[in-house]
Amino acid sequence: MKIKSALEFSHQLLSESIVAGDTVIDCTTGNGHDTLFLANLVGKNGTVYGFDIQAEAVNNTKALLKKNHVETDHIYLYNISHAKVDEVLPDETMISGAIFNLGYLPGGNKTIVTYPETTIAAIKGCLSHLCHNGVVIVVAYYGHPGGEREKNTVLEFGSQLDQKRYSVLKYSFLNQKHFPPILMAIQRID
Ligand SMILES: C[S@@+](CC[C@H](N)C(=O)[O-])C[C@H]1O[C@@H](n2cnc3c(N)ncnc32)[C@H](O)[C@@H]1O
Numbered sequence: 001m002k003i004k005s006a007l008e009f010s011h012q013l014l015s016e017s018i019v020a021g022d023t024v025i026d027c028t029t030g031n032g033h034d035t036l037f038l039a040n041l042v043g044k045n046g047t048v049y050g051f052d053i054q055a056e057a058v059n060n061t062k063a064l065l066k067k068n069h070v071e072t073d074h075i076y077l078y079n080i081s082h083a084k085v086d087e088v089l090p091d092e093t094m095i096s097g098a099i100f101n102l103g104y105l106p107g108g109n110k111t112i113v114t115y116p117e118t119t120i121a122a123i124k125g126c127l128s129h130l131c132h133n134g135v136v137i138v139v140a141y142y143g144h145p146g147g148e149r150e151k152n153t154v155l156e157f158g159s160q161l162d163q164k165r166y167s168v169l170k171y172s173f174l175n176q177k178h179f180p181p182i183l184m185a186i187q188r189i190d
Pocket of ligand 1 (some may be wrong): 115
């Protein structure tokens with residue numbers, strides 16, 4: 001057994017919470033790895049919503065889906081902030097999972113990063129559509145300027161959620177150098 005990295009653990013939690021036909025969200029599509037993972041979990045009868053503020057990221061995501069021969073008629077990619085998630089999703093739509101990878105686009109412009117205010121707005125938007133036992137997962141890369149503040153804001157938000165409605169988990173390594181990503185998972189339990 002090898003203890004999973006935050007990224008690996010995020011995929012484990014998603015695969016245990018999401019079934020074929022579900023609706024899910026990738027709040028930071030980046031190079032598309034999570035969008036592809038989600039698309040495979042929900043299958044062609046499910047729906048994936050993806051958000052990224054960089055056109056380059058949306059294009060990279062489309063290219064990765066194409067390379068992997070994924071049908072995209074049920075995958076909706078938006079070149080807008082994830083803060084608009086609640087405006088984009090139909091009111092009645094319920095999701096079983098959402099994933100955030102906070103930080104900058106790997107291989108892209110390192111100064112374009114996620115910010116606490118929009119991240120929290122997006123988490124709230126996802127929670128308002130989350131079904132019973134559904135999960136919202138945040139993997140925070142925080143080695144860049146402002147990253148520590150964002151990580152702390154996200155953890156503070158999670159720690160304040162009502163324990164009767166949500167189970168909130170923090171997963172992190174205590175002894176790894178160079179800012180290993182941390183994971184926060186919110187499961188709706190009511
Ligand atoms: C760490 S990367 C995501 C990596 C991605 N999950 C992957 O598999 O490659 C973070 C992404 O968040 C995007 N981003 C930054 N602010 C955003 C916002 N307000 N809404 C949506 N995406 C945002 C960045 O453009 C960047 O592509």
